[in-house]
Amino acid sequence: MHLLKNTLTPVYHLLFPNLCNGCGNELLSNEATICTTCISTLPLTKFHLIINNPFEQKLAGRVNIEHATAMYYFNKGGVIQELLHGLKYQQKQAIGALLGMYFAKQLLDVRWIADIDIVIPIPLSKQKMKMRGFNQSTCIGESFAAHLNKPLDTTSVVRLKNTASQTHKTRVERMDNVKDAFMVTSPNTLQHKHIMLIDDVVTTGATLEECAQAILKIDGTKVSIVTLAYAIE
Numbered sequence: 001m002h003l004l005k006n007t008l009t010p011v012y013h014l015l016f017p018n019l020c021n022g023c024g025n026e027l028l029s030n031e032a033t034i035c036t037t038c039i040s041t042l043p044l045t046k047f048h049l050i051i052n053n054p055f056e057q058k059l060a061g062r063v064n065i066e067h068a069t070a071m072y073y074f075n076k077g078g079v080i081q082e083l084l085h086g087l088k089y090q091q092k093q094a095i096g097a098l099l100g101m102y103f104a105k106q107l108l109d110v111r112w113i114a115d116i117d118i119v120i121p122i123p124l125s126k127q128k129m130k131m132r133g134f135n136q137s138t139c140i141g142e143s144f145a146a147h148l149n150k151p152l153d154t155t156s157v158v159r160l161k162n163t164a165s166q167t168h169k170t171r172v173e174r175m176d177n178v179k180d181a182f183m184v185t186s187p188n189t190l191q192h193k194h195i196m197l198i199d200d201v202v203t204t205g206a207t208l209e210e211c212a213q214a215i216l217k218i219d220g221t222k223v224s225i226v227t228l229a230y231a232i233e
């Protein structure tokens with residue numbers, strides 16, 4: 001049996017080559033999901049090393065958060081867009097798991113991470129969840145939280161409404177669109193906790209802002225925000 005498997009491996013790889021989800025090139029035997037070249041050329045923001053970084057500036061005056069950081073810049077047509085598209089629309093969950101791990105490793109030595117009690121992925125509405133079958137932010141968050149040794153909570157906050165595409169809306173329209181979109185279902189769990197919200201990509205920050213506001217109504221809560229990618233508006 002073993003002999004048969006070894007004999008068939010090259011044929012199998014010829015028929016089903018293991019391709020990088022970023023660039024489409026064939027992966028080496030020591031690579032999985034994303035090739036080393038893609039990983040090493042993804043545009044890091046290094047926001048976690050910057051005091052009052054652009055992400056924190058974006059949210060300043062809108063919502064009272066502790067910290068915000070993102071790992072990569074989101075470039076239209078870039079590898080990160082390709083990867084997030086694969087995760088979200090082709091259910092390639094291995095992409096979320098791998099990038100979540102890299103993100104966690106990047107933040108391991110950041111001092112404020114020690115203060116985080118719970119990681120919460122931005123939830124999808126029931127209808128969206130039914131349609132898509134899974135939440136891409138949970139996928140990233142599971143791996144991220146596990147590698148930071150933090151509990152992941154996917155039940156304490158729910159999304160009540162499906163928000164229409166934000167792309168062509170003004171800032172006021174966008175805020176109206178997500179207003180009252182989130183509800184905390186178990187306030188006792190979140191009371192006096194520092195919650196880290198995680199999402200795949202941030203553009204305007206309206207969704208994250210609304211979710212953070214819902215949590216901040218609970219007694220003694222603090223909120224920090226992390227996203228895998230940061231789109232420049």
Ligand SMILES: [Zn+2]
Pocket residue numbers: 020021022023024025034035036037038039
């Ligand atoms: Zn690649």
